[in-house]
Amino acid sequence: MSHADPFLARLERARSASKRLATVTTTQKNAALESIASELEDSVDEIVAANAIDLERGRANAIGEGLLDRLRLDTDRIRGLAAAVRDVIALPDPVGEVVRGSTLANGIQISQVRVPFGVVGAIYEARPNVTVDIAALSLKSGNGAVLRGGSAAEHSNRVLVELIQRAVSRAGLDGDAVQTIDEFGREGASRLMRARGFIDVLIPRGSAGLISTVVQESTVPVIETGSGVVHVYVDASAEEGMAVSVVKNAKTHRPSVCNAAETLLVHRDAAERLLPRLARELMGAGVELSGDEASRSAVPGVGVADEETWATEHHALAMGVRVVGSLDEALAHIERYSTRHTEAIVTQDYASAERFLAEVDSAVVMVNASTRFTDGGEFGFGAEVGISTQKLHARGPMGLPELTSTKWLVRGTGQIR
């Protein structure tokens, strides 16, 4: 089938290439990935030149320093991309893994094996590193990829995708497996969300607004990756040193990422004992605190928290603080404001720990550990595809196996019912 519509023709090329990719060996896929890594290292000048156009346009549009930084590719960062691709080579290939199986009473053998989804769609914003990342993870898991990286990174992404296609073809696989649809603009993104039959799963990466749009508009199954309004609850029994170290690490180690803590809940009986030092250490690390009345009266210099405070993922050195009367009150606050990414309790009490683990309905629930551990690398998955905050298919840090489906193979000798 070849489509007159250039958008569908593009998707069809990815789909058709993905069918061949589904049955190639791990050795062949790893060779293609090594080819991409080398090609990245050999094309630094070309990539930097294309990136300069995007940066120039970004500056003209005054997109802000944070965005400009995420957009920027220099020699070091491009070498980093090549290294990341080689990390994917080192990961086990999930395709063909036998998940479970049995021999039925009538002698039929059934086995459930991992197979690629087909084509993974990705919608993200102004991060050209994601282009290489998703392409490498998709190829390793036997999937085609259709990428919509946004107009701000259009030139960088075009060069990167062309480079990937070239490298994959040179390794003897079908370079059409990776496609960009940036040139089709917003209309292309909308059509991608409705491209059932062409795209098997859609992964949005970026702001809460982007993810919410994709979830609302998409008819293709979506894996929602997540914004994190992450809570740390310091229980009445918490040990002081541990509470300080966990809360400080959770908030300040890397405030821009989704597993950073946003809200500190402190049990009333621990507030007097712990809150002044917790607040001092946080403020000493540059964290701006906004609190309820009880925490403001316990600690001078804490701002006024409002509804917005509790519901916001700050991506910055800012944190809400609230004193709660009980574990129940902490659970109720979390139930109301959490985005169901990660929550942690700091406690010395066994019953509180187990209740928190059982009752908090989040992808990752922790006792006495920094929320920063919600991470595919930390969990031992090698690379991370993202952190799913939905309940279907994958929840929490996703590794390569989460980029596959399964099918059942049934081997008989003529059995009938």
Next chain:
Amino acid sequence: MSHADPFLARLERARSASKRLATVTTTQKNAALESIASELEDSVDEIVAANAIDLERGRANAIGEGLLDRLRLDTDRIRGLAAAVRDVIALPDPVGEVVRGSTLANGIQISQVRVPFGVVGAIYEARPNVTVDIAALSLKSGNGAVLRGGSAAEHSNRVLVELIQRAVSRAGLDGDAVQTIDEFGREGASRLMRARGFIDVLIPRGSAGLISTVVQESTVPVIETGSGVVHVYVDASAEEGMAVSVVKNAKTHRPSVCNAAETLLVHRDAAERLLPRLARELMGAGVELSGDEASRSAVPGVGVADEETWATEHHALAMGVRVVGSLDEALAHIERYSTRHTEAIVTQDYASAERFLAEVDSAVVMVNASTRFTDGGEFGFGAEVGISTQKLHARGPMGLPELTSTKWLVRGTGQIR
């Protein structure tokens, strides 16, 4: 939170009850299921009376004998429903199962455990047995259930849901966990599809049209269960007796269900040897055949097949027949027309068998076995939640574990990054 909107209030009751249900023991859930089974047996008259109203209205609306039969509940069928609920009691409880886990280098212990989704929504048509079925499977897996069974079965469903609520409450759990929204009509079904935050997963059961509407309109994650345009391919090397027995069983054992075969593909080199007998046996069992030119010239009495023939799930003793020149041609036909439910090859050739298993992209791919084996019961899952034809979360026959999500529990001793 209590909603002034009676529809949302209904959903909120299910959601709130589901939170408590998530942490009760298997013993408590089994007691609630036994209470439902007894209540069904004790309420035969009440159920039959309500069902009579639906049947009467169905006859007045001339809905057809097939639909009337699916709608009908008599003493035997109600006893069958109670027996089905007791079958669910016998199934292992998936909640709390540790799927995987490890201890990280820093001593943190992580484990991924099964947890309920929360609330399962179900949209189906005129089958009151599904009401009991989904309610029992949802309760056993710790989920609430919101049911939209369609106006044709409205009275039957209302009595069944009231009975379930009563029985669950009597067993000491919260009867609000199971709700019907039939009284809110089509508008209610539309709102259910958009009830993110109230409904965690939506399962449509019924016609291809119903399923497609839900998939297109729903913003709640959907598990697509499936219509089956199921193929049996008789390879050049197929053994005659086996081909006849598998094809006949696949088509005629129970033609109304989704794992029944709809299309017979025969390799050209086997057509002369096998097709006359295959066709004779099928027609002898009352199957109406529609074929391409090659099969019509090989067998008298075969009707003319068109595009419609290949794309239709007949749910009846009707079958398309096509002679193909090669395995490739068979694979291309399947690729084009399959709904990716189940396909089978009958062959004596190892290479053909393995290629078919590797290249057919369906939930279940079989060698030398009747397609009727695509079934949760046959696969050893006990009860069956449905057969998923999508690639996300679950594919093929679904058991109770497919009605759960997971979460990660992380136990530390103060670790930070």
